[in-house]
Amino acid sequence: MKEKCERVNPEQTKTLMQKVPDSENITRMSAVFQALQSDTRLKILFLLRQKEMCVCELEQALEVTQSAVSHGLRTLRQLDLVRVRREGKFTVYYIADEHVRTLIETCLEHVEEKS
């Protein structure tokens, strides 16, 4: 064990750690942010924010392979960041909820302040 520095207060540290989300939720959060850490997936979300779209529309807009779009959508779907609806032979994707909009908009504000 390492010596504690003079600022460390073991009891307070314990209290502070109790207010950190438990491991399970931290891991889930990591997975969500991990999904948002991809140029392709972010662009997908900024497109879906404007209008629900099928896979081939996204493919055309983003100029990447259909496979890449589909893999990206799976990642987003698994974390409930986007949802799906079947429409004939098309699979229509849309933003899952307001959390997703808040996340990408807040982040955009943050980086825009720096430019």
Add this chain to the structure above:
Amino acid sequence: MKEKCERVNPEQTKTLMQKVPDSENITRMSAVFQALQSDTRLKILFLLRQKEMCVCELEQALEVTQSAVSHGLRTLRQLDLVRVRREGKFTVYYIADEHVRTLIETCLEHVEEKS
């Protein structure tokens, strides 16, 4: 070039893409979400959310090496998610702004809804 599916409207696609942030900002956003995609760094932020702390306090609380904490803090600092203040021989870190709080709190809400 691939054939367009019947849902694709090239003109509309163009309009939609114009409302997607430019490559530079998308890349910056990726970097921010990338920084948030780490159990250690998330825990650091949830600690700093409660109280500004020096490196050794974080080290004690998180039970990882000093090096890991310091590397994690550098990543967060470079993206202006945390800021630093020198206090004698201590380096005190604190949450940069409200965006950071909004990001982690919104994400926590999202994952908590699922549990």
Add this chain to the structure above:
DNA sequence: TTAATATATGAACAGATGTTCATACGTTCA
């Protein structure tokens, strides 16, 4: 049925990432 279209998925590869170890730097105080 069959052909065509729309979407999903597994494998595989190159590139990126987080941790630790070792070490260097900076500040304080004796």
Add this chain to the structure above:
DNA sequence: TGAACGTATGAACATCTGTTCATATATTAA
């Protein structure tokens, strides 16, 4: 000064990630 403490950083490693290619599945229309 120098020793002790607090912090930063480069290297290296094992692990993980995103893309493409090839192929499979599902729906529609003929």
